[in-house]
Amino acid sequence: MAAIVDVEGLTKSYGGERGIVDVSFQLEEGEVFGFLGPNGAGKTTTIRLLMALLRADAGVARIAGLDCSRDSLAIKQLVGYAPCELSLDPDLTGGQILEYLGHRRGGVDQSYLLQLIERLDLDPTRKFRQYSQGNKRKVILVQALMHRPRVVILDEPTSGLDPLNQHEFGRLVDELGREGRSVFLSSHVLSEVEQWCSRVAIIREGHIVRVGDVAEVKDIKRYEITIVFAAPVPAEVFERLDGVVRAETTAGGHGLRLTMHGTADAVIKAAAQYPVISISSHEPSLEDIFLRYYEVDGRAVREATRVV
């Protein structure tokens, strides 16, 4: 397949401050591509360069073979864009915003627009200033999709959405993929990228540290299990179990915090041997993963920086 988005050596700095450095990746036509990174990593900078809102210091970005800087008008006819920030005229209603941007774009099918509004459960009669964060996000998402763009660029699209709407949004992304549209989706939530995307790039401190299939990213996914026991338990029993990367005791030996990689089957069975008060599991943030996986282990950083 041909690359619909082709980024080569893209570099941008803000005066003395870092932006992105030598960022390169390709997005194939019809692909749902995740762009992962912690806050401040350079995701938004990269996306705003694609949208010609920023001018690159070096490198080139192309969408459908067109130069993002020189041919930005032609590119904007192909692209639907949802920025991360929720800044729009606060005195307009959601409906007015959608109509205004629809007139600016042209080619908006009103029935499809109403369908999107319905699916995301948006009330278009309220003023933008009166919306909650989630409803503001819905307006931003609807305007990005309403003209059925060939390429959809979404910057942290689920931020502020409730789980029901996140689920509906996931279905929309699936549909876009099935229709052969290309989706470039930035996020700092590993699980949603894992769920919706076929390939992923990871950016950190302005550098791309990894590009590859989602399965490869799963390699770095870890999670934590915290178990509280009625009596102290020996941590070394758990350290040796399958899937356990690290085990540490807390609360005077009554608690156990396990860093996991893989299934929790062995841990659950071992814990059942002791009187358990509570058990909880949580996914660490991407930032945690980066800190632990790429910084603590210097060797891993070097390995990870190769693009696969």
Add this chain to the structure above:
Amino acid sequence: MWYSSIFLRTLRSYRVAIAGWGIGMGLVVLQPLAAASTVVGTAAGRASLTQVASAFAFNAAPVALGTVAGYATWKVGVFMLIMAVWPLLAASRTLRGEEERGSLDVLLSVPRPRACVALEKLAAMWTALLAMAAMIGLIVFVGSRSFNPGFRLGDALLFGLDLALVCAVFGGLALLISQFTLDRRQAAGGTGALLLVFVVLDSVHRLFPGTEWVSRLSPVYYYNLSKPLVTSYGTSVGGMFVMLALTLVLSGAAVWLFTRRDVGGVVPLPGWLKLPRPAAPRGRALPVDDWSLRGVYLRSLAMIAVPTFWWTVGIAGFAAFMVVGVAQVEKTISGMATTGSVIKTVVEKVGGGDVQTNATLLSAIFALLPVLLMAFAVTQVSRWSADEEEGRLELVLSTPQPRQRVLLGRFAALITATLTIGVLTLAASAVAAAAVGLKLNGGNLAAATLGIIPMGLLVAAIGYLASGWLHAAVDTGLVSFLIAIWFFISLVGPELQWPEAILRLSAFYYYGTPLVQGLQVTSVLGLVVVSVLALGAGLWRFAGKDIAR
């Protein structure tokens, strides 16, 4: 230290304003003190000035005009109230502005009563006003020593305090109005309109005998009760007390309402005060036929419509009111003009032109019209810069249209607005002149009212150009400063006989006195050319710059 309390943090954010307004207003008073000797240096000059000043009573009551301090107090008159713009902006921003940004939620999450947060912010504003007052007093006192003005340091400080008190009233008013609006700009605009209304109300009793009860409704009346620099007149403790009481009542009411309403919401109005809102059925609510959504120009026009309406009411109303006021004194002035050449010179210094025409008097007042339109342009420059800085242009710029079209659409709407203001000001002035029987040259009246349009557009074009590099606040400050400097040059330059080259640096030089001398085509064309060049450079910059956020 500056971050140890809300009071200090807020006060710190006012430090530039304190210095700017304090020094600026101090210099404004110093200028007529310096120039007074050329006007009141002779007995004939003093006598003539006394007669002329009574005709210019709309500006200020003439008191002890034969003295340096009396002349300066009369000359700065109503212009000093421009300082009230700062507290009305600051007070609109202090709670409502933070609510708009969402930062007040965080501030109110600390274990501190809501009233304390509001009072600390209010106290910072009052402290800033007192600091400005002290700076004005000190500059006036120290700067005027060589002119032997006859007042002491205490008098100069009381002069600053009087100004600070009337400013605090308008700050309290803005804070109160902001409890009823969701947008800080509405609160600032409403208070600005009331400021204009109160200035006019105050002048009514000086123009129309027996109307003092009307003027008592205006806080400006109580400000004018004191003339601390004129030692024979002194300070009205009662007047100051009324302003202090008004400040406390308005601010207290604002804080009381703030503690009882939802953060991010407004004080609910009684049902009979609410405008009826048509219920739009869901699903059919998309405004497909809304004309204002069909293009950047039309959208910009819709955005600017309400402020344009209020600024038109203010500017056109001011012009019409002054036409009526001048008609009242026309006969007096005409009679005085025949008494000697000194009076003629004095009137010319104030207004410029031939005293035999009504236009001479009106010309002096109409010099304020371009200032008002420029102030309107500054508000629009500020809105453009803020829209870009806060990311509100991001989605429009992600649609397939050139960036230049977005900027030109906004600027075209501003041109339409300034044209509307200019034309309606002409119409209001002409109607008022016809109604009171004041004879004016129609062509010159058109030149004076429509001539303000290129002045407003010049400021707008420079502001749009500067927004290509500067943050919104700095951009707004820059164009405001530019207007102040231009006005200062045009005010001080001729009296102090500055070189022509310096006078030409001011845009007001090119506006001239069109009511007296007619349209100066070359000057107007010069302004238009500079505006077009600035706009062209602004377009070039905007097309290539990083869109800020």
